[in-house]
Amino acid sequence: MEKGWTQFELAEKSGVPQPTISQIENGTRKQPTHQNIMKIAKALEIKVEELSEQK
Numbered sequence: 001m002e003k004g005w006t007q008f009e010l011a012e013k014s015g016v017p018q019p020t021i022s023q024i025e026n027g028t029r030k031q032p033t034h035q036n037i038m039k040i041a042k043a044l045e046i047k048v049e050e051l052s053e054q055k
Helices: 007-014 018-026 034-044 048-053
Strands: none
Touching: 007 018, 007 034, 018 034, 034 048
16 A cells, blocks of 8 residues: 555566455455565565564
């Protein structure tokens, strides 16, 4: 949210498919892979730990 990106933009920048990002955001994907979490964190330029704090 802070970056103002859409899910599609995050998908493009991270290499994680947009449907996966949507599932992570809405809670239907309970255990995303560590690889996807790392890719998203890198794209957002944050630490992995910060993703779990975003709730």
